[in-house]
Amino acid sequence: MLRTFAMILAGGESPxxxxxxxxxxxxAVPFAGKYRIIDFTLSNCVNSGIYNVGVLTQYRPRxxxxxxxxxxxxxxxxxxxxxRVLHPYLTSEGGAWQRGNxxxxxxxxxxxxxxxxxxxxxxxxxxxxxxxxxPMLQLHEDLDADLTLAxxxxxxxxxxxxxxxSVDADGIVTQFEEKPRRPRSSLASMGIYVFxxxxxxxxxxxxxxxxxxxxxxxxxxxxxxxVSYHFQxxxxxxxxxxxxxxxxxxxxxxxxxxxxxxxxxxxxxxxEERPAAEIGEHxxxxxxLLCDGCxxxxxxxxxxxxxxxVVSEGxxxxxxxxxxxxxVEPGAVVDRCIVDKEVVIGSDAVVGDGEDNTPNxxxxxxxxxxxxxxxxxxHIPPNVRVGRNVVIRPRVTTAAFGGQTVVASGATITR
Amino acid sequence: xxxxAMIMAGGEGTRLSVLSExxxxxSVPFAGKFRIIDFTLSNCVNSGIFDVAVLTQYRPHxxxxxxxxxxxxxxxxxxxxxQLLQPYQGRRxxxxxxxxxxxVYQNLNYIRERRADLVLVLSxxxxxxxxYAEMIEFHQQKRADMTVAVMHVPLxxxxxxxxxxxxxxxxxxxxTEKPKNRDKGTLASMGIYLFxxxxxxxxxxxxxxxxxxxxxxKHVIPAMIGRDAVYAFPFxxxxxxxxxxxxxxxxxxxxxxxxxxxxxxxTDWIIHTRSEERPPAKLGPQARVSRSLICNGCIVRxxxxxxxxxxxxYVSPGxxxxxxxxxxxxxxxxxxxxDRVIVDKNVVVGAGVRLGCGDDITPNREQPDKLTTGIxxxxxxxHIPPNIRIGRNVVINADRDExxxPAGDVKSGETI
Numbered sequence: 049m050l051r052t053f054a055m056i057l058a059g060g061e062s063p064x065x066x067x068x069x070x071x072x073x074x075x076a077v078p079f080a081g082k083y084r085i086i087d088f089t090l091s092n093c094v095n096s097g098i099y100n101v102g103v104l105t106q107y108r109p110r111x112x113x114x115x116x117x118x119x120x121x122x123x124x125x126x127x128x129x130x131x132r133v134l135h136p137y138l139t140s141e142g143g144a145w146q147r148g149n150x151x152x153x154x155x156x157x158x159x160x161x162x163x164x165x166x167x168x169x170x171x172x173x174x175x176x177x178x179x180x181x182x183p184m185l186q187l188h189e190d191l192d193a194d195l196t197l198a199x200x201x202x203x204x205x206x207x208x209x210x211x212x213x214s215v216d217a218d219g220i221v222t223q224f225e226e227k228p229r230r231p232r233s234s235l236a237s238m239g240i241y242v243f244x245x246x247x248x249x250x251x252x253x254x255x256x257x258x259x260x261x262x263x264x265x266x267x268x269x270x271x272x273x274x275v276s277y278h279f280q281x282x283x284x285x286x287x288x289x290x291x292x293x294x295x296x297x298x299x300x301x302x303x304x305x306x307x308x309x310x311x312x313x314x315x316x317x318x319x320e321e322r323p324a325a326e327i328g329e330h331x332x333x334x335x336x337l338l339c340d341g342c343x344x345x346x347x348x349x350x351x352x353x354x355x356x357x358v359v360s361e362g363x364x365x366x367x368x369x370x371x372x373x374x375x376v377e378p379g380a381v382v383d384r385c386i387v388d389k390e391v392v393i394g395s396d397a398v399v400g401d402g403e404d405n406t407p408n409x410x411x412x413x414x415x416x417x418x419x420x421x422x423x424x425x426x427h428i429p430p431n432v433r434v435g436r437n438v439v440i441r442p443r444v445t446t447a448a449f450g451g452q453t454v455v456a457s458g459a460t461i462t463r
Numbered sequence: 464x465x466x467x468a469m470i471m472a473g474g475e476g477t478r479l480s481v482l483s484e485x486x487x488x489x490s491v492p493f494a495g496k497f498r499i500i501d502f503t504l505s506n507c508v509n510s511g512i513f514d515v516a517v518l519t520q521y522r523p524h525x526x527x528x529x530x531x532x533x534x535x536x537x538x539x540x541x542x543x544x545x546q547l548l549q550p551y552q553g554r555r556x557x558x559x560x561x562x563x564x565x566x567v568y569q570n571l572n573y574i575r576e577r578r579a580d581l582v583l584v585l586s587x588x589x590x591x592x593x594x595y596a597e598m599i600e601f602h603q604q605k606r607a608d609m610t611v612a613v614m615h616v617p618l619x620x621x622x623x624x625x626x627x628x629x630x631x632x633x634x635x636x637x638x639t640e641k642p643k644n645r646d647k648g649t650l651a652s653m654g655i656y657l658f659x660x661x662x663x664x665x666x667x668x669x670x671x672x673x674x675x676x677x678x679x680x681k682h683v684i685p686a687m688i689g690r691d692a693v694y695a696f697p698f699x700x701x702x703x704x705x706x707x708x709x710x711x712x713x714x715x716x717x718x719x720x721x722x723x724x725x726x727x728x729x730t731d732w733i734i735h736t737r738s739e740e741r742p743p744a745k746l747g748p749q750a751r752v753s754r755s756l757i758c759n760g761c762i763v764r765x766x767x768x769x770x771x772x773x774x775x776x777y778v779s780p781g782x783x784x785x786x787x788x789x790x791x792x793x794x795x796x797x798x799x800x801x802d803r804v805i806v807d808k809n810v811v812v813g814a815g816v817r818l819g820c821g822d823d824i825t826p827n828r829e830q831p832d833k834l835t836t837g838i839x840x841x842x843x844x845x846h847i848p849p850n851i852r853i854g855r856n857v858v859i860n861a862d863r864d865e866x867x868x869p870a871g872d873v874k875s876g877e878t879i
Contacts, residue, residue, distance in 0.1 A: 081743045082759075121740070300745075308742035309762065315742070321535070321735050323727035324495035324756035324771070325744055334750045337743040340496070340759045343728065352743075 049182065050189050051165040052100070054093050055134075055156070057149045057239075058086055058173030059106030064288040064414055067388060067423035070442050072111035074287065075103075075173035078371050078389075080299055080308060081339040081354040084115055085286065086173045087317045090131075093171075094122045095313055096181040100129035102159060103173065104152045106136055106145065121318045134159060148258030157252055160245065168248050170260070172239035176295055176306065177283035178313050184277040185242060194247040195268060196275040197221065198240035200283050209285070210236035211261040213276060221274040224265040235276070237261065238283060247272075282306045290417055293386060296352050296369050300335055322355050330361060346376070354389075363393075368400070377430070387422040388442065394430030401433045406458035408437040415439065435459070466514065466599060467579035468507045469570070471563050472500060472587035473520030478707045478833055481842035482807060484861055486525035489587030491711070492790050492808075494718055494727060495758040495773045498529055499705060500587040501736045504545075507585075508536045509732055510595040514543040514577050517587065518566045520550055520559060535737045548573060562677035568667040574660060582663050584656040584679060590714055591653075591702035592725065592732050598657055598696045608662040608691035611635065611684065612655035614698045624651035625680050627695045635693040638685050650695060652680065653702060662691055701725040712805060712838050715771050715788045719754045741774050749780055765795070779814070787819075796849065806841045807861070813849030820852055825876035827856045834858065834876075845879075 058075035068077050075086035086103070093101050101124060105112055112133075118124075119131035134156050136146055146152040153160070153170065160168060167188065169181060179198075188196040199213050212231045214223040223232065241260070243251075257263035268274055282305040286292040298304055308315060322341025327333055332347040339355040346363035356373040359365055363376045367384045374391040376382060382393060383400035393399060400420045408415035415421070415437045423442030428434065429449050435457030444461050455461060472489040482491050489500035500517070507515050515538060519526055526547075532538075533545035548570050550559050560566035567574075567584065574582055581602070583595060593612070602610040613627050626647040628637035639647045656679060666683055667676050676682055687693055701724045705711045717723050727734060741760030746752060751766040760775040765782035775792040778784060783800045790807050796814035804819045812818060819839045827834035834840070834856040841847070842861030848868050853859075854875030863879050873879065 302747065309745075309760070314740055316740050319738065319740070321733055321738065323497075323734065324758045326728075327752045327755045327757060328721070329754045331753055333746050333752050335748040336746045338746060338757060339743040341728065350748075 049097070050167045050185050052098050052167050052169050052181075052185060052242075053160065053163040053165045053245075054098050054101045054169040054171055054181075055153065055160075056086065056089055056093075056101065056103045056171045056173045057152060058103050058112060059109075059146065059152055060149075060174065061107040062174065062287055065292060066289055066411065066414065066439060067421045067442055068289075068292070068386065069108075070423055071108060073105065073107045073109060073173075076112040076115055077174075077286075077292070078354060079176060079286070079292075080296060081337050081352050081371075082319060083315060083317045084112075085176060086112065086115070087315055088176050088178065089171050089173055090116075090122050090124070091313075091315045092177070092179050092181060094124065094316070096179075098169065098181065099124060099126055100163065100165070101131045102134045102156065103131060104134045104146075104149075104156065106152065109133075109135060115318055117318065121316045123316075132159075148260075148263075150252070150257045150260045150264050153248070153260075154252045157249060160249060163245070165245055168243045168245050170239075170241040170243065174287060175239065175283060175285050177238075177281065178306065178310075178315070179240075179279060179281060179283070181240075184240070184279075187275065187277050188242045191275050193242075193275040194244050194272045196242040196277055197265075198238040198277045198279050199235045200238050200279050202234055202236040204231065204234045207231035207234050207236065211239075211265065213237050215276045219276045219278070221269050221276050224261075224269045224274075226259075226261040226265070235278075237265070238279060240279075289386070289414060289419060289421065293369065293419055297350070297367070299337060299352070300350055320355060325353075328361070331359075346378075360395075384418055384436070385420045385422060388424040388426075390425045391422050392427045393422075394428050394432065394446070396430055397428050397432045397434070399428060399434045399438075401435055402457065404457040405436055406456070408439055408460065409458045410439070410460050464581065464599070464603075465577065465579050466512050466581045466583055466595075467574055467577050468512050468515045468583045468585055468595075469567055469574075470500065470503055470507075470515065470517045470585045470587045471566065472517050472526060473523075473560055473566060474588065475521040479705075479711060480708055480830060480833055481840050481858060481860055482708070482711070482805065483522075485522060485843055487519060487521045487523060487587075488706075490526040490529055491588075491705075492773055493590065493705070493711075493715070495756050495771050496738060497734060497736045498526075499590065500526070500529070501734050502590050502592065503585050503587055504530075504536050504538070505732075505734045506591070506593050506595060508538065508735070510593075512583065512595060513538060513540060514579070515545045516548050516570065516573055517545060518548045518560065518570065520566070523547070523549060529737055531737065535735045537735075543577070546573065562681075563679045564667060564676045564683045565678075567663070567679075568676060571664060571667065574663075579660050582658045582660055584658065586654045586704075588706070589654070589702060589704050590725065592700065592729075592734075593655075593698060593702075595657075598655070598698075601696045602657050602694070605633065605694045606692065607657075607694040608659050609684075609687060610657040610694045610696050612653045612657075612698050613650040613695040614653055614702055615649045616651045618645055618649055621645055621647065621649055621651065625684075626650060627652055629695045633695050633697070635688055635695050638688050640681065640685075650697070652684075653698060654680065654704075656684070657696075662687075666691075708805065708833055708838055708840060709836055712788065712803075716769065716786065718756060718771065719769055739774065747780070750778075765797075773808075790843075803837055803855070804839045804841065807843040807845075809844045810841050811846045812841075813847050813851070813865075815850040816847050817852040818847065819855055819857075821854050821875065823875040824855050825874070827858055827878060828876050829878045830858065 062074035124131035328345035341355040377395040379396040426444040429446035538545035744761040747764035758774040779797040802819040837855040848865040852872040
């Protein structure tokens, strides 16, 4: 197999994820309770036999750096290769923040040059999928291509969110359009590129494109034969609150498209040591994912419960995602919410209340389906009723509610 | 002050029946994802002791694999860390460990190499959380040669323990192993001993005729009282020696009691273990779960009441698991009913099996002293054929296949 260096692009801000990316990059956002989104890409690398990985960071990297550490959970703590975190830095010429993912690769040209590899596999750190990269690398090698990109069929209604690719009968890409208004096909680029190393270095050194999809790909398609690799498995871009919620909830069906229980393709993550989930005598728990260390004494239905969450007696959690160490106090109700880490929901509070579906006033395009979001370490006072499409920003204290007992749908509570 | 912990993990634990058939007792799974020895190992590192030796002898493979280089306990260290000490062959002498004191005696070199000042002798098969730093401080305050940890037990149970009689300064004046008369007090030895290294070497080296030094509790400690300054450190809290099937089952069920004082969720005293990477537990829409511990990787589509499920257990739709302990990756078929059973790893319970059924509690015929209370045990890797009825106090040995079972029902007290 070709010697490969994987570069995972994990520096993006993803503002469409609202409070979830207020204090961390999208790659570090928790998924399915105990994972982070980047775990899927990192696990795909090692499960595909790629042990030489760079992670490119820029936006709010602390959570991601801490998660990756020396790469132990993925067996990436190695003497040869392994994982390294590549962050923007100052140089004697000044240095600069990276203005896009192509710019980010360019800033690391020296690292790419050092690698004794044939190909560079460029990956996105913010997609949820299980993929063996080896067949794609094999195709790249067989056709002796300069560049191979992975494509996935998407719904025509969603096509405008992606880079859309047209291919000829041989699978050679004839056109690449980033986020087109009138898509010509429903084959979307997955943001997974295999570059011949020398080709990539030449392209980056002789240009100043900022973004791979927007600026670089349309050019390269004209310049050389770009090969497409059609991936058929599960793949989700969870870059919006709604997509994130749906991808999580899809895990609750009887046979989810994303099988996390496959011993042949384990998704590795950095887990804290937590005891078994405890389920109390009066608890009702059906249709959920429950992580180690959670304690359920109330009712939890159709929800994802991360490690260390406590749902007290008489509390009800429905159709929601609760991230690590959040506490739902007695009698509280959480309905269709995404609740970040270490939140306290006061006793008898109702979060996600009523039928009023007024979109969020600050982000009406983003939050209009009734989901209420609670940011990290926020405290929701007892007895308060919070409507739908509400955003409660991270670290909001009970004082921020100013004694009001009703927060209307569409509101935003800030510190 | 350098402290070395020596964890006794070589015992066979015959009273745990098939659970310790293929592994040493400290390696028996507990509370779903832990092994019994995790409690002692975690107590060591949480108390700041990073020089830990684990003395193994009986079926050590499972234990060796579990401890490995000690990574989960941060015991993979450049200086110190965990060391597995197995019996070895020497030029002049060779022998298996004959008892706890003999095991330490054969490894005095390790203690000298680590330049220990104090040696903490621990048992690898107790469930408890204890800060040994407090015991060490007590030992130094009393200027003791040896300190033994003790706890109060009910007067009517004193005949099961080694009972320490102390003076008002906590100095031990008498030690009585399993006293018949109830006049020695209620302070029981927990099998946790802290020695000054010189005292330990001196007493273990006095191997005269008629005064053997094989076992701490039987030989060494009684001989020290009166000659050395032996003190009793009173411990309060949860402590169980899970020596029998009955106590293993009771201790497991104890975890489900809301008043249980063994808090596994305390973030200041984490019990560390070697975990496999598993996805979250999935509870299907039909699942009914109450008063249970469920680990990562479980898929529950049936009913689970008052039970402990280890990682990767699959409970099919219509199956019922009640008052039971089920270990890793066991598969429970549709409609199967488990009542008061302990099921080891990788067992397949066929569809419609009734495991632990009926009111007949005839004691197990091969192990009448161990299995009398109605608990049925299934050994590792056994396959139980569909639709069979199995009574109580039954033992199904490890790796039994469908053809090993009789055509009809298995009555209470049978062994397969």
